[in-house]
Amino acid sequence: MNDAQTQVDMTAEPLADRPQVIVADRQLIVCQGIGSLVAQIPEVRLGPFATDKAGLKQLLSKTEGPAILILGVRLSDGDLTSVLDVVRKSYPQVMIVVVAEDTEFAFIRTAIKSGANSVCMMSQILTSLPKILGKLVEGHSIVPTDILRKLTSENADSLSRREHEILALLVDGLTNFQISARLGLSENTVKYYLKAIYQKLDVNSRGAAIAKYVAGNY
Structure with missing residues:
Protein backbone atom coordinates (compact mmCIF):
# COMPACT_ATOMS: atom_id res chain seq x y z
CA MET A 1 0.00 0.00 0.00
CA ASN A 2 2.79 2.41 0.93
CA ASP A 3 4.81 1.47 -2.17
CA ALA A 4 1.78 2.09 -4.39
CA GLN A 5 1.15 5.45 -2.74
CA THR A 6 4.80 6.40 -3.20
CA GLN A 7 4.62 5.51 -6.88
CA VAL A 8 1.53 7.68 -7.41
CA ASP A 9 3.17 10.64 -5.69
CA MET A 10 6.33 10.30 -7.78
CA THR A 11 4.50 10.16 -11.10
CA ALA A 12 1.92 12.85 -10.39
CA GLU A 13 2.61 16.24 -11.89
CA PRO A 14 3.55 18.79 -9.22
CA LEU A 15 0.70 21.19 -8.51
CA ALA A 16 2.87 24.24 -9.26
CA ASP A 17 3.58 22.93 -12.78
CA ARG A 18 -0.08 22.71 -13.75
CA PRO A 19 -1.67 25.66 -15.58
CA GLN A 20 -3.27 28.15 -13.24
CA VAL A 21 -6.90 28.98 -13.97
CA ILE A 22 -8.12 32.52 -13.26
CA VAL A 23 -11.89 33.05 -13.30
CA ALA A 24 -13.25 36.52 -14.13
CA ASP A 25 -16.87 37.69 -14.12
CA ARG A 26 -18.67 40.75 -12.80
CA GLN A 27 -20.46 38.58 -10.24
CA LEU A 28 -18.28 37.00 -7.57
CA ILE A 29 -20.83 34.23 -7.01
CA VAL A 30 -20.39 33.16 -10.65
CA CYS A 31 -16.61 33.08 -10.19
CA GLN A 32 -17.03 30.94 -7.10
CA GLY A 33 -19.38 28.52 -8.84
CA ILE A 34 -17.05 28.03 -11.79
CA GLY A 35 -14.09 27.87 -9.41
CA SER A 36 -15.64 24.99 -7.48
CA LEU A 37 -15.80 23.01 -10.72
CA VAL A 38 -12.26 23.93 -11.78
CA ALA A 39 -10.94 22.79 -8.37
CA GLN A 40 -12.10 19.26 -9.21
CA ILE A 41 -10.19 19.06 -12.50
CA PRO A 42 -6.79 17.41 -11.90
CA GLU A 43 -4.99 18.82 -14.96
CA VAL A 44 -5.15 22.40 -13.64
CA ARG A 45 -4.96 24.37 -10.41
CA LEU A 46 -7.45 27.00 -9.35
CA GLY A 47 -6.14 30.54 -9.11
CA PRO A 48 -7.78 33.75 -7.84
CA PHE A 49 -10.92 35.50 -9.07
CA ALA A 50 -11.41 38.93 -10.67
CA THR A 51 -14.55 41.02 -11.10
CA ASP A 52 -13.09 44.06 -12.91
CA LYS A 53 -10.43 44.85 -15.52
CA ALA A 54 -8.00 46.42 -13.07
CA GLY A 55 -8.11 43.39 -10.82
CA LEU A 56 -7.74 41.03 -13.76
CA LYS A 57 -4.73 42.90 -15.15
CA GLN A 58 -3.09 42.81 -11.72
CA LEU A 59 -3.61 39.05 -11.43
CA LEU A 60 -2.32 38.36 -14.93
CA SER A 61 0.76 40.51 -14.38
CA LYS A 62 1.67 38.39 -11.35
CA THR A 63 1.02 35.04 -13.01
CA GLU A 64 4.05 32.87 -13.70
CA GLY A 65 3.96 29.86 -15.99
CA PRO A 66 1.02 28.71 -18.10
CA ALA A 67 -2.33 30.30 -17.36
CA ILE A 68 -5.92 29.87 -18.53
CA LEU A 69 -8.52 32.62 -18.15
CA ILE A 70 -12.18 31.64 -17.85
CA LEU A 71 -14.03 34.82 -18.75
CA GLY A 72 -17.68 35.81 -18.43
CA VAL A 73 -19.21 38.15 -21.00
CA ARG A 74 -18.97 41.17 -18.69
CA LEU A 75 -16.80 42.48 -15.90
CA SER A 76 -18.05 45.25 -13.63
CA ASP A 77 -16.25 47.90 -15.70
CA GLY A 78 -16.00 46.45 -19.18
CA ASP A 79 -17.66 44.38 -21.88
CA LEU A 80 -16.24 41.23 -23.43
CA THR A 81 -14.70 42.95 -26.45
CA SER A 82 -12.70 45.46 -24.40
CA VAL A 83 -11.47 42.80 -21.96
CA LEU A 84 -10.40 40.45 -24.76
CA ASP A 85 -8.51 43.31 -26.43
CA VAL A 86 -6.59 44.02 -23.22
CA VAL A 87 -5.72 40.39 -22.57
CA ARG A 88 -4.73 39.61 -26.15
CA LYS A 89 -2.46 42.67 -26.43
CA SER A 90 -0.81 42.56 -23.01
CA TYR A 91 -0.89 38.84 -22.16
CA PRO A 92 -0.89 36.90 -25.46
CA GLN A 93 0.38 33.75 -23.77
CA VAL A 94 -2.80 33.38 -21.69
CA MET A 95 -5.35 30.93 -23.08
CA ILE A 96 -8.96 32.15 -22.88
CA VAL A 97 -12.25 30.33 -22.43
CA VAL A 98 -15.37 32.49 -22.71
CA VAL A 99 -18.48 31.32 -20.84
CA ALA A 100 -21.92 32.63 -21.80
CA GLU A 101 -25.58 31.91 -21.18
CA ASP A 102 -27.64 30.43 -24.02
CA THR A 103 -29.35 33.82 -24.46
CA GLU A 104 -25.96 35.49 -24.97
CA PHE A 105 -24.86 33.65 -28.09
CA ALA A 106 -23.76 36.87 -29.74
CA PHE A 107 -20.91 37.04 -27.25
CA ILE A 108 -19.79 33.55 -28.21
CA ARG A 109 -19.53 34.72 -31.81
CA THR A 110 -17.61 37.82 -30.68
CA ALA A 111 -15.28 35.72 -28.55
CA ILE A 112 -14.30 33.48 -31.44
CA LYS A 113 -13.71 36.46 -33.73
CA SER A 114 -11.56 38.11 -31.06
CA GLY A 115 -9.27 35.11 -30.68
CA ALA A 116 -10.61 33.21 -27.68
CA ASN A 117 -9.17 29.70 -27.51
CA SER A 118 -12.47 28.11 -26.59
CA VAL A 119 -16.06 28.87 -25.66
CA CYS A 120 -18.51 27.16 -23.34
CA MET A 121 -22.25 27.57 -22.80
CA MET A 122 -23.16 27.90 -19.14
CA SER A 123 -25.90 25.28 -19.52
CA GLN A 124 -23.26 22.70 -20.53
CA ILE A 125 -20.43 23.77 -18.26
CA LEU A 126 -20.42 20.68 -16.04
CA THR A 127 -19.68 18.36 -18.96
CA SER A 128 -17.92 20.71 -21.39
CA LEU A 129 -15.50 22.65 -19.20
CA PRO A 130 -13.40 19.66 -18.02
CA LYS A 131 -12.97 18.53 -21.64
CA ILE A 132 -12.12 22.05 -22.81
CA LEU A 133 -9.51 22.59 -20.09
CA GLY A 134 -7.98 19.19 -20.85
CA LYS A 135 -7.52 20.18 -24.50
CA LEU A 136 -6.09 23.60 -23.60
CA VAL A 137 -3.57 21.97 -21.26
CA GLU A 138 -2.43 19.91 -24.26
CA GLY A 139 -2.08 23.14 -26.26
CA HIS A 140 -5.15 22.73 -28.46
CA SER A 141 -7.87 25.33 -29.00
CA ILE A 142 -11.34 23.85 -29.19
CA VAL A 143 -14.84 24.96 -30.19
CA PRO A 144 -17.54 22.44 -29.11
CA THR A 145 -19.28 20.81 -32.07
CA ASP A 146 -22.77 22.08 -31.22
CA ILE A 147 -21.55 25.68 -31.03
CA LEU A 148 -19.56 25.33 -34.25
CA ARG A 149 -22.62 23.89 -35.99
CA LYS A 150 -24.77 26.83 -34.91
CA LEU A 151 -22.15 29.33 -36.03
CA THR A 152 -21.67 27.77 -39.45
CA SER A 153 -25.38 27.20 -40.09
CA GLU A 154 -26.23 30.88 -39.65
CA ASN A 155 -25.91 33.60 -42.25
CA ALA A 156 -22.63 35.48 -42.44
CA ASP A 157 -22.32 38.14 -39.78
CA SER A 158 -23.33 41.47 -41.32
CA LEU A 159 -22.26 43.62 -38.35
CA SER A 160 -18.91 45.39 -38.36
Whole structure:
Protein backbone atom coordinates (compact mmCIF):
# COMPACT_ATOMS: atom_id res chain seq x y z
CA MET A 1 0.00 0.00 0.00
CA ASN A 2 2.79 2.41 0.93
CA ASP A 3 4.81 1.47 -2.17
CA ALA A 4 1.78 2.09 -4.39
CA GLN A 5 1.15 5.45 -2.74
CA THR A 6 4.80 6.40 -3.20
CA GLN A 7 4.62 5.51 -6.88
CA VAL A 8 1.53 7.68 -7.41
CA ASP A 9 3.17 10.64 -5.69
CA MET A 10 6.33 10.30 -7.78
CA THR A 11 4.50 10.16 -11.10
CA ALA A 12 1.92 12.85 -10.39
CA GLU A 13 2.61 16.24 -11.89
CA PRO A 14 3.55 18.79 -9.22
CA LEU A 15 0.70 21.19 -8.51
CA ALA A 16 2.87 24.24 -9.26
CA ASP A 17 3.58 22.93 -12.78
CA ARG A 18 -0.08 22.71 -13.75
CA PRO A 19 -1.67 25.66 -15.58
CA GLN A 20 -3.27 28.15 -13.24
CA VAL A 21 -6.90 28.98 -13.97
CA ILE A 22 -8.12 32.52 -13.26
CA VAL A 23 -11.89 33.05 -13.30
CA ALA A 24 -13.25 36.52 -14.13
CA ASP A 25 -16.87 37.69 -14.12
CA ARG A 26 -18.67 40.75 -12.80
CA GLN A 27 -20.46 38.58 -10.24
CA LEU A 28 -18.28 37.00 -7.57
CA ILE A 29 -20.83 34.23 -7.01
CA VAL A 30 -20.39 33.16 -10.65
CA CYS A 31 -16.61 33.08 -10.19
CA GLN A 32 -17.03 30.94 -7.10
CA GLY A 33 -19.38 28.52 -8.84
CA ILE A 34 -17.05 28.03 -11.79
CA GLY A 35 -14.09 27.87 -9.41
CA SER A 36 -15.64 24.99 -7.48
CA LEU A 37 -15.80 23.01 -10.72
CA VAL A 38 -12.26 23.93 -11.78
CA ALA A 39 -10.94 22.79 -8.37
CA GLN A 40 -12.10 19.26 -9.21
CA ILE A 41 -10.19 19.06 -12.50
CA PRO A 42 -6.79 17.41 -11.90
CA GLU A 43 -4.99 18.82 -14.96
CA VAL A 44 -5.15 22.40 -13.64
CA ARG A 45 -4.96 24.37 -10.41
CA LEU A 46 -7.45 27.00 -9.35
CA GLY A 47 -6.14 30.54 -9.11
CA PRO A 48 -7.78 33.75 -7.84
CA PHE A 49 -10.92 35.50 -9.07
CA ALA A 50 -11.41 38.93 -10.67
CA THR A 51 -14.55 41.02 -11.10
CA ASP A 52 -13.09 44.06 -12.91
CA LYS A 53 -10.43 44.85 -15.52
CA ALA A 54 -8.00 46.42 -13.07
CA GLY A 55 -8.11 43.39 -10.82
CA LEU A 56 -7.74 41.03 -13.76
CA LYS A 57 -4.73 42.90 -15.15
CA GLN A 58 -3.09 42.81 -11.72
CA LEU A 59 -3.61 39.05 -11.43
CA LEU A 60 -2.32 38.36 -14.93
CA SER A 61 0.76 40.51 -14.38
CA LYS A 62 1.67 38.39 -11.35
CA THR A 63 1.02 35.04 -13.01
CA GLU A 64 4.05 32.87 -13.70
CA GLY A 65 3.96 29.86 -15.99
CA PRO A 66 1.02 28.71 -18.10
CA ALA A 67 -2.33 30.30 -17.36
CA ILE A 68 -5.92 29.87 -18.53
CA LEU A 69 -8.52 32.62 -18.15
CA ILE A 70 -12.18 31.64 -17.85
CA LEU A 71 -14.03 34.82 -18.75
CA GLY A 72 -17.68 35.81 -18.43
CA VAL A 73 -19.21 38.15 -21.00
CA ARG A 74 -18.97 41.17 -18.69
CA LEU A 75 -16.80 42.48 -15.90
CA SER A 76 -18.05 45.25 -13.63
CA ASP A 77 -16.25 47.90 -15.70
CA GLY A 78 -16.00 46.45 -19.18
CA ASP A 79 -17.66 44.38 -21.88
CA LEU A 80 -16.24 41.23 -23.43
CA THR A 81 -14.70 42.95 -26.45
CA SER A 82 -12.70 45.46 -24.40
CA VAL A 83 -11.47 42.80 -21.96
CA LEU A 84 -10.40 40.45 -24.76
CA ASP A 85 -8.51 43.31 -26.43
CA VAL A 86 -6.59 44.02 -23.22
CA VAL A 87 -5.72 40.39 -22.57
CA ARG A 88 -4.73 39.61 -26.15
CA LYS A 89 -2.46 42.67 -26.43
CA SER A 90 -0.81 42.56 -23.01
CA TYR A 91 -0.89 38.84 -22.16
CA PRO A 92 -0.89 36.90 -25.46
CA GLN A 93 0.38 33.75 -23.77
CA VAL A 94 -2.80 33.38 -21.69
CA MET A 95 -5.35 30.93 -23.08
CA ILE A 96 -8.96 32.15 -22.88
CA VAL A 97 -12.25 30.33 -22.43
CA VAL A 98 -15.37 32.49 -22.71
CA VAL A 99 -18.48 31.32 -20.84
CA ALA A 100 -21.92 32.63 -21.80
CA GLU A 101 -25.58 31.91 -21.18
CA ASP A 102 -27.64 30.43 -24.02
CA THR A 103 -29.35 33.82 -24.46
CA GLU A 104 -25.96 35.49 -24.97
CA PHE A 105 -24.86 33.65 -28.09
CA ALA A 106 -23.76 36.87 -29.74
CA PHE A 107 -20.91 37.04 -27.25
CA ILE A 108 -19.79 33.55 -28.21
CA ARG A 109 -19.53 34.72 -31.81
CA THR A 110 -17.61 37.82 -30.68
CA ALA A 111 -15.28 35.72 -28.55
CA ILE A 112 -14.30 33.48 -31.44
CA LYS A 113 -13.71 36.46 -33.73
CA SER A 114 -11.56 38.11 -31.06
CA GLY A 115 -9.27 35.11 -30.68
CA ALA A 116 -10.61 33.21 -27.68
CA ASN A 117 -9.17 29.70 -27.51
CA SER A 118 -12.47 28.11 -26.59
CA VAL A 119 -16.06 28.87 -25.66
CA CYS A 120 -18.51 27.16 -23.34
CA MET A 121 -22.25 27.57 -22.80
CA MET A 122 -23.16 27.90 -19.14
CA SER A 123 -25.90 25.28 -19.52
CA GLN A 124 -23.26 22.70 -20.53
CA ILE A 125 -20.43 23.77 -18.26
CA LEU A 126 -20.42 20.68 -16.04
CA THR A 127 -19.68 18.36 -18.96
CA SER A 128 -17.92 20.71 -21.39
CA LEU A 129 -15.50 22.65 -19.20
CA PRO A 130 -13.40 19.66 -18.02
CA LYS A 131 -12.97 18.53 -21.64
CA ILE A 132 -12.12 22.05 -22.81
CA LEU A 133 -9.51 22.59 -20.09
CA GLY A 134 -7.98 19.19 -20.85
CA LYS A 135 -7.52 20.18 -24.50
CA LEU A 136 -6.09 23.60 -23.60
CA VAL A 137 -3.57 21.97 -21.26
CA GLU A 138 -2.43 19.91 -24.26
CA GLY A 139 -2.08 23.14 -26.26
CA HIS A 140 -5.15 22.73 -28.46
CA SER A 141 -7.87 25.33 -29.00
CA ILE A 142 -11.34 23.85 -29.19
CA VAL A 143 -14.84 24.96 -30.19
CA PRO A 144 -17.54 22.44 -29.11
CA THR A 145 -19.28 20.81 -32.07
CA ASP A 146 -22.77 22.08 -31.22
CA ILE A 147 -21.55 25.68 -31.03
CA LEU A 148 -19.56 25.33 -34.25
CA ARG A 149 -22.62 23.89 -35.99
CA LYS A 150 -24.77 26.83 -34.91
CA LEU A 151 -22.15 29.33 -36.03
CA THR A 152 -21.67 27.77 -39.45
CA SER A 153 -25.38 27.20 -40.09
CA GLU A 154 -26.23 30.88 -39.65
CA ASN A 155 -25.91 33.60 -42.25
CA ALA A 156 -22.63 35.48 -42.44
CA ASP A 157 -22.32 38.14 -39.78
CA SER A 158 -23.33 41.47 -41.32
CA LEU A 159 -22.26 43.62 -38.35
CA SER A 160 -18.91 45.39 -38.36
CA ARG A 161 -16.50 45.25 -35.44
CA ARG A 162 -17.42 48.79 -34.42
CA GLU A 163 -21.12 47.90 -34.52
CA HIS A 164 -20.42 44.91 -32.28
CA GLU A 165 -18.63 47.22 -29.82
CA ILE A 166 -21.53 49.65 -29.75
CA LEU A 167 -24.11 46.89 -29.30
CA ALA A 168 -22.12 45.40 -26.43
CA LEU A 169 -22.10 48.79 -24.73
CA LEU A 170 -25.85 49.12 -25.31
CA VAL A 171 -26.29 45.79 -23.56
CA ASP A 172 -24.32 47.19 -20.63
CA GLY A 173 -26.81 50.07 -20.41
CA LEU A 174 -24.60 52.92 -21.62
CA THR A 175 -26.16 56.05 -23.09
CA ASN A 176 -25.14 57.48 -26.47
CA PHE A 177 -22.98 60.05 -24.69
CA GLN A 178 -21.27 57.38 -22.58
CA ILE A 179 -20.67 55.24 -25.67
CA SER A 180 -19.15 58.19 -27.51
CA ALA A 181 -16.82 58.88 -24.58
CA ARG A 182 -15.82 55.23 -24.25
CA LEU A 183 -15.03 54.79 -27.94
CA GLY A 184 -13.71 58.27 -28.68
CA LEU A 185 -16.48 59.07 -31.14
CA SER A 186 -18.86 62.00 -31.46
CA GLU A 187 -22.48 61.50 -30.39
CA ASN A 188 -23.57 62.09 -33.97
CA THR A 189 -21.28 59.28 -35.13
CA VAL A 190 -22.76 56.96 -32.50
CA LYS A 191 -26.26 57.86 -33.73
CA TYR A 192 -25.16 57.11 -37.28
CA TYR A 193 -23.90 53.67 -36.22
CA LEU A 194 -27.12 52.99 -34.29
CA LYS A 195 -29.21 53.82 -37.37
CA ALA A 196 -27.15 51.36 -39.43
CA ILE A 197 -27.44 48.73 -36.69
CA TYR A 198 -31.23 49.08 -36.54
CA GLN A 199 -31.44 48.62 -40.30
CA LYS A 200 -29.24 45.52 -40.28
CA LEU A 201 -31.16 43.96 -37.39
CA ASP A 202 -34.52 45.03 -38.85
CA VAL A 203 -35.61 46.71 -35.61
CA ASN A 204 -36.68 50.25 -34.71
CA SER A 205 -35.82 50.53 -31.03
CA ARG A 206 -32.89 50.25 -28.65
CA GLY A 207 -34.58 47.49 -26.64
CA ALA A 208 -35.37 45.39 -29.70
CA ALA A 209 -31.78 45.72 -30.94
CA ILE A 210 -30.43 44.58 -27.57
CA ALA A 211 -32.82 41.62 -27.39
CA LYS A 212 -31.95 40.46 -30.88
CA TYR A 213 -28.22 40.90 -30.34
CA VAL A 214 -27.88 39.00 -27.06
CA ALA A 215 -29.87 36.12 -28.54
CA GLY A 216 -27.53 35.99 -31.53
CA ASN A 217 -30.40 36.48 -33.97
CA TYR A 218 -28.66 38.58 -36.62
